[in-house]
Amino acid sequence: MLNLQEILNVIKDVDGISDYRIIENDKNSYELFFVHGKAETVRRADSLERTLSVYINHDGKRGMNSFILSAALDAEGLKAKIEFAVKQAELVFDEAYVLPDNETCNVELESNIASDAPEAVAAKIAETVYGANPYEDCDINALEIFIVKEAMRVINSRGIDKKQVRHSVHIEAIPTCNGKDTSVELFEAYDMSELDIEWLSAEIKARIDDVRARLVAKKPENKLNCPIVLNAYELEKLFKAICSDANYIRAYTHTNLRSVGDVLQTSKDCDKLNVTMRGAVKGSATSSRFDNDGTTLVDREIIRDGTVIAGYGPHRYATYLGKTPTGMLECIDVRAGVKSAEELLSAPHLELVFMSGLQVDPLSDYIGGEVRLAYYFDGKKRVPVTGIAMSGKLSDALNTLRLSSERAISGCYSGPAKAVISGMNIF
Amino acid sequence: MAFSKFLEERRGDCVALVRELKKRFAYVSVLGSDVKATVVRVNKQTTMIADAPDTDAGFVVRVSDGGAFMEYSLDDVSGDKQALAERIVGGLRLDPSLRDKVVSASAIKDEPLVKSFARQSDFENFDEEKILAKCNQVCLKLFKNENVVNATVLVRTLDVSKLFISENRALDQNYTWVNGIMVVNYRNEERMISAREGVSGHDLGYVLASLPLYADRLVEKAGHIAGAKPIEPGEYDVITDPSITGLLAHEAFGHGVEMDMFVKDRALAKHCIGTAVASPICNMHDGASAALSVASYFFDDDGVLAQDTQVIKDGILVSGISDIVSASQLGTEPTGNGRRESHKRKTYTRMTNTFFERGKDKLADMIASIKHGYMIFETNNGMEDPKTWQVQCVAEYGREIVDGKLTDNYVAPVVMSGYVPDVLKSISMISDDFIIEGSGSCGKGHKEWVRVSDGGPALKLKVRLG
Known part of the structure; x- marks a missing residue:
């Protein structure tokens, strides 16, 4: 495989290139797959992937072509690929734009697993997950553990040379409860850059309690009509759908639903949304210092008091719109509410625990999905329920939104641990 | 297209590496992948010609001694084989605390077979300039x-080359697939929606010629969806179009018969082989050789030849589908369903082309038989729970049926959910037509995406919509 300097030498040898960008991803993953507490598969994956983009200025426009460099490419083969890419780029007549320029960095993002042997970290996780189960009728039927180290580097022809090393853990666990005649399970997935063994143990224990509840959960005898409580996992999906609308790419392609100044929450009787898109959130595996263009990620407040106040997005589309680029921000930070979860949950409600998948479609103003486990609280007692679905208008959900003061992280989301929405149809 | 030059050049390296690792392990195989994926995309403002995310080149080495299976994914297998074998063995360390906690499995069968497979393609007749011109033409029409x-x-x-080498097997394959997709963002006085149409096939000429034919239909459909109302939740007589039929096959039963789920005791179907799970007029298949579509390979990522597995026969569950690791733990024969997202990922039991067989009814008669209900169209997404057989299928839109006639009352989106045997046993009519759509992707959990197809005829059933 050619090294980076050899690749750069070949690029310089090809005529007609206005700019270039190389994204290098050097990834090492150690993986364990368990079935009923026994290791079924041990895996390691080492890959060095480089994507080369060539840019051509022509006729007042800009063309670009990208391709992935395979291990088989020698200098001669690479030159031929680049020359072909130049011809492909000449077919593209996009509005002119410039690449980010003249910045360098070399960082390792904070992680408490950075210096540990991956097989030891994986074994510790397995021990913690299986050790969290106190019940004989419960099991973790399947467990997958991925310990990943990823070194990313972006270089371009305008002086960008940025490198970051990230460490992350991905865990997928299937808590299961076996009854006399039936068996039920939950699906749990966690992505994190920091490993908190105590938190993981408590989390798995809580999910095992949930799966035991699922075993006895019943379809409610009467139609429920009460507010619905969303947890961090659902809130991540909800806010991803809302925030993607503010991306500059959507604005440039006229596919955004809302613009700056549009009010998301018209009701006075709700907690107003305050959302900031961030490059990094402590503990989130999606944290990054720069994006694929090498643009330094700059946090951007996009929703204030329920009103869209700004967009965010990559360098190219920011340039098109005459905006300041923020880079491709991936982390969503939602300001917490003032009431505690205990206060919010003191009135009758349905708390979602496990859905087949929350569907959120801002275009259709829709939110809904099948509920596989929830807790219904009638004001006195809390009982597990199943076999129901919920649906309603996303706008109604936002106009009745109440946010907890406690915070949680789920994937790219950092914000209130719980939220309450009303006006949904439960059937 | 032709089999990958890169893999052909590494064939000898794979053979030598297998020989080196066989000194230490009972079973050794190497899978080489070279997948060339490209995308040509135009919209009003931008054009893109680039390698697509399916692009993949590298190798995965699998070794087994009857205990835990071990795999090492890497970019290349050239160079000193003894050193490479040391790197592989060293990299697959298991923490000492886990050494006694490994599964036991029967030895993987390594039956002799040397064969090359290829499917003819017309890719060489088209370059990106021609493809781009067609995309621009269709875009203007929209x-x-x-x-x-x-x-x-x-x-x-998609131009797929794969090489599988073990002690007794040497297989290679090359095949292609094309997806043409159109999406419009359509705004009326009230709102903006998006709608799509797709065409797929192994013939690029067919896809390029077909795309413009669907453009007018797409815009008309977008207009209807933009004016669609929410559906009143409830249980209805429903007719599924082939896309939703396929989604139902995939979600309702496909995932439930993936036999790696049997190993993990994650599927109720494990206990239902030989029992009635659907209406007696239902027959369902899965297999890379069961139909010609996006998942029609010649051998899977375990080196097992493609098959046509009948999953449901006359309403009775007759078989699951499996990869080689699951089969070796269950003591069954693998069915050619071992698939990886890329060479960097693990093999799981995965669906391929999944569908219901056609029936004997006319679609018009099926619609005429419904007093009040809906015909629902086009897959958005779906989720299953093989443990409890709960299923959720999301359709892009539905049309109300009143007094046996399909009306222009559109509803969107439409979520269909229920208990799988109840849903499948409620099937009362099956149309005599048949379409498989080769534009799907399927995840395992929420990752491990592979390309799949599904489809079949129209089904009449009773189910909850919301």
Whole structure:
């Protein structure tokens, strides 16, 4: 495989290139797959992937072509690929734009697993997950553990040379409860850059309690009509759908639903949304210092008091719109509410625990999905329920939104641990 | 297209590496992948010609001694084989605390077979300039409607080469697939929606010629969806179009018969082989050789030849599908369903082309038989729970049926959910037509995406919509 300097030498040898960008991803993953507490598969994956983009200025426009460099490419083969890419780029007549320029960095993002042997970290996780189960009728039927180290580097022809090393853990666990005649399970997935063994143990224990509840959960005898409580996992999906609308790419392609100044929450009787898109959130595996263009990620407040106040997005589309680029921000930070979860949950409600998948479609103003486990609280007692679905208008959900003061992280989301929405149809 | 030059050049390296590792392990195999995926995409403002995310080149080495299976994914297998074998063995360390906690499995069968497979393709007749010209032509056609605020037309090509080498097997395959997709963003006075149409096939010429034929239909459909109302939740007589039929096959039963789920005791179907799970008029298949579509390979990522597995026969569950690791733990024969997202990922039991067989009814008769209900169209997404057989299928839109007639009362989106045997046993009519759509992707959990197809005829059933 050619090294980076050899690749750069070949690029310089090809005529007609206005700019270039190389994204290098050097990834090492150690993986364990368990079935009923026994290791079924041990895996390691080492890959060095480089994507080369060539840019051509022509006729007042800009063309670009990208391709992935395979291990088989020698200098001669690479030159031929680049020359072909130049011809492909000449077919593209996009509005002119410039690449980010003249910045360098070399960082390792904070992680408490950075210096540990991956097989030891994986074994510790397995021990913690299986050790969290106190019940004989419960099991973790399947467990997958991925310990990943990823070194990313972006270089371009305008002086960008940025490198970051990230460490992350991905865990997928299937808590299961076996009854006399039936068996039920939950699906749990966690992505994190920091490993908190105590938190993981408590989390798995809580999910095992949930799966035991699922075993006895019943379809409610009467139609429920009460507010619905969303947890961090659902809130991540909800806010991803809302925030993607503010991306500059959507604005440039006229596919955004809302613009700056549009009010998301018209009701006075709700907690107003305050959302900031961030490059990094402590503990989130999606944290990054720069994006694929090498643009330094700059946090951007996009929703204030329920009103869209700004967009965010990559360098190219920011340039098109005459905006300041923020880079491709991936982390969503939602300001917490003032009431505690205990206060919010003191009135009758349905708390979602496990859905087949929350569907959120801002275009259709829709939110809904099948509920596989929830807790219904009638004001006195809390009982597990199943076999129901919920649906309603996303706008109604936002106009009745109440946010907890406690915070949680789920994937790219950092914000209130719980939220309450009303006006949904439960059937 | 032709089999990958890169893999052909590494064939000897794979053989030598297997020989080196056989000194230490009972079973050794190497899978080489070279997948060339490209995308040509245009919309109102931008054009893209690039390698697509399916692009993949590298190797995965699998070794087994009857205990835990071990795999090492890497970019290349050239160079000193003894050193490479040391790197592989060293990299697959298991923490000492886990050494006694490994599964036991029967030895993987390594039956002798040397064979090359290829499917003819017309890719060489087209370059990106021709594809781009067609995309631009279709895009302009979509923009003729003033409500279309943006339109995207894209063509994705897939040229797959795989090489499988073990002590007794040497297999290689090359095949292609094309997806043409059109998406419009359509805005009326009330709202903006997006709608799509797709064409797929192994023939690029067919896909490029077909795309413009669907453009007018797409814009008309977008107009209807933009004016669609929410559905009143409830249980209805429903007719599924082939796309939703396929989604039902995939979600309702496909995932439930993936036999790695049997190993983990994650599927109720494990206990239901030989029992009635659907209406007696139902027959369902899965297999890479069961139909010609996006998942029609010749051998899977375990080196097992493609098959046509009948999953449901006359309403009775007759078989699951499996990869080689699951089969070796269950003591069954693998069915050619071992698939990886890429060479960097693990093999799981995965669906391929999954469908219901056609029936004997006319679609018009099926619609005429419904007093009040809905016909629902086009897959958005779906989720299953093989443990409890709960299923959720999301359709892009539905049309109300009143007094046996399909009306222009559109509803969107439509979520269909229920208990799988209840849903499948409620099937009362099956149309005599048949369509498989080769534009799907399927995840395992929420990752491990592979390309799949599904489809079948129209089904009449009773189910909850919301």
